Amino acid sequence: MSLAHAEVNTSRLLEKVIDAAPGFDLIEIEGDAAFLARDADAMDREATVALTLQAATSMHRAFHRERQYVATNLCPCKSCTEANNLKLKFVAHSGEVATQTIRQRRKLVGIDVILVHRLLKNAVDVPEYVLVSEELYRSGDTALPGPTHQVSQDLEGIGPVVAHYVDVADLAGAFPALPKPSVLGRLGKTLSVAGAGLPYMVGLRRPRREAAAHRGAWTA
Structure with missing residues (x-):
């Protein structure tokens, strides 16, 4: 049940995060992360930084609003009870990319795509942050x-790089607490999560963790 609800809760959170950044295109879902992009050539350099920070703020608020929704249900599984501990981090970069279309899906490729993914592994010691590359940081005044x-x-295969980060709390301010839900409200949320997780429980759908293990085996 915990694995099924983890899949449901992750999907719910990702959808809210993606919907909160309408100016960005969804390139790919990568586990519990979303890879988004937009054409920086269509904006001036200053707007690139401003829109990136605005999107991060909106996505952060949408994430925690939905996280609180998940955390107030009555399900005792580990996925639901630990929802309050979930955090959101952002990594942003501006660079040149090429596009590929594979089975009608657009993908971005190039060294700058590799760089932004490598930046996900970093030494930032705050729980929620916006980390921007030196290129993006210097693009605005x-x-x-x-x-x-x-x-x-x-970075492996790239070499030494410098990046800059801010605590999301300094960027977005404290997220206001939602009103305490009633018992009936919590029961309704519980039934919603249980209903969404039912296809996984009865084997009609496979959790992504299992699918990921299969993909790893195929790659090996």
Whole structure:
């Protein structure tokens, strides 16, 4: 049940996060992360940074609003009871990419795509942050809001890079708590999660973790 509800809750959270950034195109879902992009050539350099931070703020609020929804249901499984511990992090970069279309799906390729993915593994020590590459950081004249910190790391296959990050709390402010739900409200949320997880429980759908294991085996 916990694995089934993890799939349901992750999908619910990802959908809210993606919907909160309408100016960005969804390129791919990567486990519990979403890879989004937009054409920076259509904007001036200053707007690129501003729109990136605006999108991060909107996505952060949408994520935690839905996370609170998940956390208030009455399901005792580990996935639901630990929803309050979920955090959201952002990594952003501006660079040149090429596009590929594989089975009617558009993909972005190039060294800058590799770079932004490698930046996901970093030494940032705050639970929620927006990390921007040096290229994106220098593209605008306005400093990032709040205290900005610099981090350096040596990326495999790329070499030494510098990035800058801000705590999401400094960027978006404290997220206001939702009203305490009634018992009937919590029961309704519980039934919603249980109903969405039922296809996994009865074997009509496979959780992504199982599918990921199969993909790894095929690759090997």
